[in-house]
Amino acid sequence: MSQLDTNKFCQGHKSFVVNGNYISRYTSDSITMCDDTNIVISRSMKKNVRQWMLDYVSD
Known part of the structure; x- marks a missing residue:
């Protein structure tokens, strides 16, 4: 996960x-x-x- 762009990718579950x-x-x-x-x-x-979705939608 650390190598991915956190503006585009989100971890919703461990897997x-x-x-x-x-x-x-x-x-x-x-x-x-x-x-x-x-x-x-x-x-x-x-x-x-939830916070990631709010940020993602607002971009």
Whole structure:
């Protein structure tokens, strides 16, 4: 994760890093990708993902 641009990529779970360009839907519990893959956001990452989404959408 340290080598990726944090303006474009977000880690929503220990096992997943997502590219903001491919997110089709976001809820407080999950991220849905353009190919309909659903990624559950871990409890420990929810606050960070929410802030990242707010920053990403506002850019």
